[in-house]
Structure formats: C-alpha cells, structure tokens
Amino acid sequence: NAGVTQTPKFRVLKTGQSMTLLCAQDMNHEYMYWYRQDPGMGLRLIHYSVGEGTTAKGEVPDGYNVSRLKKQNFLLGLESAAPSQTSVYFCASSLTVSNQPQHFGDGTRLSIL
C-alpha cells in the first residue's frame, strides 16, 4: 500500500535554481494539497487541488506553482528558489469531500543555499 509518495526525499539547491517536487497517490483521491512546515510555524497550505486540472492558492502561495494534469499526481514547482523556501514540504490527499481526513506523504526536506 503506497498511499502518498513524494519524490525526492531530500534536495539541496542554490539560490535561483528551479526544481519540481512530485506527489503521487494511489487512493483515487480527488483532493490534493501541498504544505510547508517550518519550526514554530506549524503546517501552512501552499496550494491545493480539488480535482484533475484544477488548482487553487492556499495561504502561502508566493514563489510556488502547481499542476494537476493527472488525478494521481500533484506537482509543486519552485521557479527561482530562495533561502526562505528552505523547509519540509508535505503533500497530502483526501477523498472527494474536503473535510475528510488527509493522508500525508513522508515529506521532502529542501535546503536552499
């Protein structure tokens, strides 16, 4: 049972570089989410999707873009990485109704130098 899989698990980037984080779920969930977690800040929603082909902004969307071309995949892109984007990124998914519990991937630890 894979559940929610995130790749990569770790990455170090230089300021200005770009990269894409991949989230894949095999539970046929409609809703998918990207969060970042920083010490003392808790989980903060970056972007989310309510279905294939849709995306919406969360509370901290600046500097990130997302795409949901396939139902099972949700990609998070950093076009020009900044040190402030150093964080742990979690992807999550849930069933059709948004207030169902979310299932999380095991995170991507990203450092921007």
Next chain:
Amino acid sequence: RKEVEQDPGPFNVPEGATVAFNCTYSNSASQSFFWYRQDCRKEPKLLMSVYSSGNEDGRFTAQLNRASQYISLLIRDSKLSDSATYLCVVSGGNNRLAFGKGNQVVVIP
C-alpha cells in the same frame, strides 16, 4: 484570532499517568475535527476523528465542545511511545483543513 490554537507545551508526563490538552477553534461553522500525531521529522498521521458525542480509541479519548469551540484529547496510561506532537485539525472554509501548531507530549520513564 487564529483558526486553531494549541498550547505547544511541552507536556511532560510520567509513564503510566494521564495527560489531557485542549485546542480552541474560531470558525463556529466547522463540521469536522481530527487529532493527528506527528513524530519528530515525520509526516502527520491521523490519530482519530472527533465526533459530537465524543469517542474513544483504546487509551485515547476525544471530546468536542461546540458551545465553547474547543476539542480535547486525553491519553490514559501513557507509554513512552506516546511521545510526539499532537495536532488539532478543524475543517475551515475554502475546501481545506486548518491545522494547529501542536501539543508536544514527552512521556518520562
């Protein structure tokens, strides 16, 4: 006022003792409530949903108080393996859940 507020602690509890903590929420229209557990440097995992009538899962008991807008979690007979951060999660607007910063529990041998 923050959507979900939790006292970060830490809550130091002797092994075998009981620990309880609350979480307050601001959106009176919230319909769904959860407790998640997060271990250090790991992903959050669903511990239990919280129902209006309250519910129990083994040593864990969750309660909801809509009038005062808080939910609670009680852990009985604490085990060393219960050491973790417990996140309060409440349904918010705009198709999303609101996460608290968590209550850190440290079970002491």
